[in-house]
Amino acid sequence: MKIGGGVVNGASRVTGGLSTLLYRHGRGISSLSAFSSSSSSPEHISFIKNVAATQPPQHLSHLLRLLKARGQSIVSPGAKQGLIPLAIPLAKSSSGALTALLRWPTALPGMEMPVVEIRKHGVWLLAKNVDQFIHRILVEEDANNCLDGIDKIFRAVGEAGEKLYKKGDFIKWKNSDIDVYLLRQVGLFPDVIERKMMHHFAKGDHVAALVTGEFYTKKEHFPGFARPFVFNAELLLKVGRNLEAKDAARGALKLPWWTLGCSYREVAQIAQWENEPIDYIKQKVSEKGKQEDLNRGKGPDQIALDEAAFLLDLASVECTWDESVEQIAECYKEAGLHDVAAFVLYRD
Template sequence: MKIGVLGVAHRVPSTTTLPLRQVRARVRCFSSSESFASENAGHISFIEEVAATQPPQHLHYLLKMLQTRGETIISPGSRQGLIPLVIPLSENLSGSVTALLRWPTAPPGMEMPVVDVRKHGVWLLAKNVDQYMHRILVEEDANNFNESDGELFHAASDVGEKLYRRGDFAESQTANLDGYLLKEVGLFPDVLERKVARHFDQGDHVSAMVTGEFYTKKDLFPGFGRPFVFYAEILKKFVEIFSEHFHVFQVLHFFFSQPNLFNYFLFRVGRTSEAKDAARVALKSPWWTLGCAYQEVAGIAQWEDEQIEYIKEKVSEEGRQEDLKKGKAAAQIALDEAAFLLDLASIKGTWDNVLERIAECYREAGFDEIARFILYKD
């Protein structure tokens, strides 16, 4: 969607909508005394009948793995206070909730990402269930090779064997776990960010910036603003490194002794405006995908409250009437409003305050099943 100069233009995985199926929400809440298989069936039926989408093929194995490593499997309808687009799977001892993300609009066949639910939104853990299972197995093998009793591998069953063979990490002789994950498993936001941090710690600023820019590459993490937030942060950090630790003559001597870095600095990170621009690109994505509070990104973007006020105006009755006069379809106006309300709720994590209106917006746009999903709670 595109809006005015101060407005955001949210980029979601696709504008293609899933076909709507008329079904009744029949999700059974299971007690702790019932079998794990029944709990798994509860998640499957919730995804099919309430979230109105296809359950991940190997979700049963992921749930068993999460339980095996000490997390508590929770009801998919236990969503009080959470962003209403998630399907909770488990909760760890620190209270962190692992969930599936149900994008309101997505192309047919797109798998649901696995996310960590946070106050201001979500953090991407893996692009799909299989990738997350693969990562868990590699990390278990790498960190507990001589001590592990193999319970996680047993929980993953034959599916786990197809994803990863125990001992492969050690045999690969890869320098570090993060390197193996990126090469053999997939791209993960936290792993890429740690890689950039290591480059900075080693004084390799060029590699840090190249990796940071790669992180923002189109279609690596569609719909998520986090890569651009991080890129804005390291652009800002890189400028600060030289402004804090070098006098002008030291900087000139340093750059002339390393011409490649000099050229890179001139053309890529020579100005604070680079960080500002990256932050503004991040804010074109849903604010609940930033991986941090909105205010942190708005500060780098050099925006105060004008962005928030603009969105509040867009979701007002006057804003809706203005869009109608401009010829925008009523269904699109409703979808835009739902997205804007989620953005505003992400600022303080006040999701429950806007659920009714968000659901109403999806109904107005013809997404009756998404509306029911938004409102569903145990």
């Protein structure tokens, strides 16, 4: 599973005085070799192959056409200024929301790039992969039954869309609750689960809300993303379970801070931490901290990967992505991930 600057393979960051700040990062696999570009390839596909140095999602072109059909403006994949450097921009809505792919620096075989929305302090997970996101959009458009635009939407994805969803299937389904349909027939989505939790809470069924929250935080559902722990902590506060809320918030801060779905300080307040995690990370990326890790037997490649992840965390606090990008790229070079370093540095 991918977490922080890399992929977790059972290892964690070494703890210092803050023993509860157990961090992520197992040793990642090498990035994929760049593919030769083709004049017939759309810009984003060529970018992912040649700059991001990984395999583009099979139906990425269909997703781009779908987003355009919904009125969004396609954005250059290299327009990364001011964004978390792991993002590949796709399209921007009229409200300014930016949809992107997330390029994890290291990935387990078969792991797909998630679709995210770029936010001030990082990213919000929209879907685990492109196909799931397309499927969801088609279901929602069908459910809304916007006659003026629905045929245009379905035409945009063509046969690829028909393989994922047949128009009218939701209407034929026995349950008219679209959130239930999405969760059972399409996949797990953070915003949908959060709505279910708040629906239970609004009805006064706190037990159901808390059970759903526990389900939300299962590590296999959204590996690498801290948002489930944050929302669960907020819900626990609402029902007066403050100690459990504190623990949930601290659990969130053991994951990448740019996946919190909000600012670091909001979560740190629930966790009842001030600058302790920030001070801990700063110590870990110091020369003294890195030497201590070497003395404990951690390999130089792993130390470099951990440092990159720590730097991403620190950058998320004040949104200093552009100021940190060169140092982050240097860490990936030290870890032997030269393709990833070049991708992180790339700007139009």
